[in-house]
Amino acid sequence: MTLCYALVLVLGACCSDRLIFPAPASSYDDSPGIIKLKAADGNTIAARYFENPAATYTILHSHGNGEDIGRCKVAYDTIRSAGFNVLAYDYPGYGASTGSASESSVYASIDAAYDYLTGTLAIPPERIILYGRSVGSGPSVDLATRRPVAGLVLEGAFTSAYKAVTRIALFPGDRFENLKKMPGIKCPVLVIHGQRDCIISPSHGRKLAEAAGGPVSTLWVEKAGHNNLTSVAGESLKKSLQDFEALVKAAAKSP
Numbered sequence: 001m002t003l004c005y006a007l008v009l010v011l012g013a014c015c016s017d018r019l020i021f022p023a024p025a026s027s028y029d030d031s032p033g034i035i036k037l038k039a040a041d042g043n044t045i046a047a048r049y050f051e052n053p054a055a056t057y058t059i060l061h062s063h064g065n066g067e068d069i070g071r072c073k074v075a076y077d078t079i080r081s082a083g084f085n086v087l088a089y090d091y092p093g094y095g096a097s098t099g100s101a102s103e104s105s106v107y108a109s110i111d112a113a114y115d116y117l118t119g120t121l122a123i124p125p126e127r128i129i130l131y132g133r134s135v136g137s138g139p140s141v142d143l144a145t146r147r148p149v150a151g152l153v154l155e156g157a158f159t160s161a162y163k164a165v166t167r168i169a170l171f172p173g174d175r176f177e178n179l180k181k182m183p184g185i186k187c188p189v190l191v192i193h194g195q196r197d198c199i200i201s202p203s204h205g206r207k208l209a210e211a212a213g214g215p216v217s218t219l220w221v222e223k224a225g226h227n228n229l230t231s232v233a234g235e236s237l238k239k240s241l242q243d244f245e246a247l248v249k250a251a252a253k254s255p
Contacts, residue, residue, distance in 0.1 A: 020135060020161055020175060021065050021101035023093040028070030030096040037089065037116050039108040046096035047089040047113060049121075050080050057150060057245060058085035058121075059129050060113055062136030064156075064227075068095035075230050079131070082241040089113040103138065103175050110139040114147055126150050126252060129245075132157060134200065134226065137208075138176030144185045151248040152185060153241070154178075155192040156226050158204045182211035188251045189216050190244040194224030194232070215251055217244055 028034075030046070037045040048069050059079055063072050069088045076086045091106050092099030099105055117123045125148035132140025137157030144152045158164035161175035182189075189212040193205030202220065209216050219240040224232035233240075 016161075016175060017100070017102045020103075021091060021093065021106075023091070023101060024066060024068065024071075026070065026095045027068055028095060034096055035116070036096075037109075037112040039092075039105070039112040041099070041105055041108040043092045043099035043105060043109065044097060045089050045092070045109045045112050046094075047087060047116070048076075050076050050086040050088070052080050052083065052085050055080075055083055055085045057083075057127050057129050057248065058087060058117060058123050059131045059153070060110070060117060060140075061086055061088045062110060062130070062132045062138075062140050063088065063090075064134035064136060070095060075133070078230055078237060079241065082238040083245065084129070084241070087113055087117055106139045107142055110143050111147075114143060129153060129248065131155070134158075135161070135176070137178055141176070141178045141181050141185070144187060145181050149187055150252065151188045151190070151244065153190045153192065153244065154205070154208060155229060156194065156197055156200050156205075157191070157208055158200045159207050164200050164204065179207055179211055182208055183213045185212055186214040188214055188244065188247045190219070190240065190247075191216065192219045192221070192229065192233075192237070192240065194221045194226060194229045196222075196224060197226045199226040215247060217247055 035047040039045050068090050079086050090097040091101040093101050128149050129151040130140040131153040133155040137154050159179035160177045191205045191209040193202045209218050221233045
């Protein structure tokens with residue numbers, strides 16, 4: 001029994017990154033419109049910037065594990081139409097990004113995207129809102145604990161990667177332990193979750209909202225699952241993002 005469990009541990013450690021990041025074939029061509037960022041771990045990260053001239057805030061978007069920036073156009077258009085600029089990037093091994101995705105390499109990737117916003121585009125941290133969808137909640141939550149940002153949006157997020165699959169601790173350690181990090185996040189947080197999400201239970205979203213260390217707003221989308229929230233939520237998603245912008249502005253003015 002001990003040997004079998006040891007083999008399971010080894011298998012879990014070796015395969016967890018592949019299970020968490022099953023990078024799909026790229027949905028787009030590597031064209032001149034793709035921004036190339038250099039991450040600290042040496043990977044080249046592909047990104048796209050969608051500008052809204054009327055925007056006050058820029059959203060740094062981290063997508064789910066089964067998509068790349070070419071597959072998320074509807075989401076980016078929705079966010080942009082709500083009044084924001086959007087910077088979207090691909091994880092290592094996704095789209096035109098080099099390398100392979102892991103917890104550490106994804107953290108390096110979002111750092112490169114953040115540095116591009118604050119450095120190359122000269123966008124101040126107090127004008128940056130992080131948006132993490134599904135597995136993208138991991139790098140977004142982590143960055144919010146390490147770098148100054150105006151706010152954090154979590155859509156279909158998990159409390160941790162392993163707990164999205166099972167409540168039982170089958171393996172030692174975990175990946176993307178969002179719940180443990182939430183109390184340290186003092187900026188405003190918006191938690192969005194589909195009530196019919198059968199991939200990541202809505203209970204994860206509720207726990208994350210309860211654990212946040214700062215102001216929290218929520219949007220529970222009654223008929224939405226995990227991968228159709230943008231289309232099901234429709235105008236309510238845009239309004240929620242606009243209301244959240246007002247919350248972010250109010251929080252910035254408070255002592």
